[in-house]
Amino acid sequence: MLVRMDDILKKASAEGYGVPAPNIMDAETFRACLEVARKLRAPIIIDAGEEHADFIGEAARFFERQFPEIPFAVNLDHGSTFEGAVRCIRAGYTSIMVDRSQAPFEQNVSETAELVKIAHAADVSVEAELGHVGQGVSYDEDRDAGLTRVEDAVKYVEKTGVDCLAVAVGTAHGRYVGTPKLDFDRLTAIRKAVSVPLVLHGGSSSGDENLRKAVELGIAKVNLWTDLSNGACDKVKGYLERKEFPSYAGILKLGLSGYKAVLTHYMELFGCVNRI
Numbered sequence: 001m002l003v004r005m006d007d008i009l010k011k012a013s014a015e016g017y018g019v020p021a022p023n024i025m026d027a028e029t030f031r032a033c034l035e036v037a038r039k040l041r042a043p044i045i046i047d048a049g050e051e052h053a054d055f056i057g058e059a060a061r062f063f064e065r066q067f068p069e070i071p072f073a074v075n076l077d078h079g080s081t082f083e084g085a086v087r088c089i090r091a092g093y094t095s096i097m098v099d100r101s102q103a104p105f106e107q108n109v110s111e112t113a114e115l116v117k118i119a120h121a122a123d124v125s126v127e128a129e130l131g132h133v134g135q136g137v138s139y140d141e142d143r144d145a146g147l148t149r150v151e152d153a154v155k156y157v158e159k160t161g162v163d164c165l166a167v168a169v170g171t172a173h174g175r176y177v178g179t180p181k182l183d184f185d186r187l188t189a190i191r192k193a194v195s196v197p198l199v200l201h202g203g204s205s206s207g208d209e210n211l212r213k214a215v216e217l218g219i220a221k222v223n224l225w226t227d228l229s230n231g232a233c234d235k236v237k238g239y240l241e242r243k244e245f246p247s248y249a250g251i252l253k254l255g256l257s258g259y260k261a262v263l264t265h266y267m268e269l270f271g272c273v274n275r276i
């Protein structure tokens with residue numbers, strides 16, 4: 001069943017588990033996510049880019065018929081323009097992430113609030129980021145610069161009307177250069193101060209123990225891409241080394257199996273198994 005993302009996350013927040021939001025590349029990775037969700041009886045959030053808008057609506061309707069028992073949402077990941085967000089709402093995404101995390105606070109508030117109004121009118125939920133989750137390659141230099149301030153988070157949620165808040169508490173996108181250090185005190189304080197579900201970007205390579213604890217302290221959605229991609233690539237590399245004449249079908253099949261294995265691991269870690 002295709003649902004709004006906040007429906008999935010409100011339940012996860014209330015019951016104390018996390019839901020993975022894997023980035024998909026195409027219809028096959030979309031299907032792979034739903035197959036894992038069905039096997040584990042878990043809800044799932046499909047994170048897609050604006051570039052997927054040409055097929056996502058049709059694909060979501062198709063997969064809704066194939067996987068009627070799975071609650072899933074399709075979320076625009078890191079929507080950076082007004083036009084792109086509206087295009088994705090029209091295309092059938094059930095949630096949009098509005099990323100103005102590098103804009104000044106007031107600009108972030110006003111641009112996000114405007115899209116919240118539009119999204120809600122179309123029955124689409126909104127995630128937005130306050131503070132800024134940077135890149136793992138520059139982790140040591142910019143981890144501290146972007147951390148979400150608790151008092152700003154309260155104001156931000158109130159002024160924008162967002163349904164879910166992405167927070168910067170020490171994670172980063174992609175591979176880390178340096179050791180990830182999460183600010184659990186900050187996360188706890190934000191959790192106490194705001195009522196909407198919280199989102200963690202940059203889940204990959206953050207460490208199982210860190211992620212488990214983040215979920216325990218109130219993170220309801222964890223974004224994942226790099227680890228899924230690496231899981232797929234590792235399987236393909238092994239296959240290429242073994243086969244003198246590999247087949248394209250074999251490469252695709254193994255890549256998807258690696259992607260699914262990593263997603264399975266994270267679903268179990270976040271506690272969302274057997275939740276439907």
Ligand SMILES: [Zn+2]
Pocket residue numbers: 078133173201202223
């Ligand atoms: Zn992100």
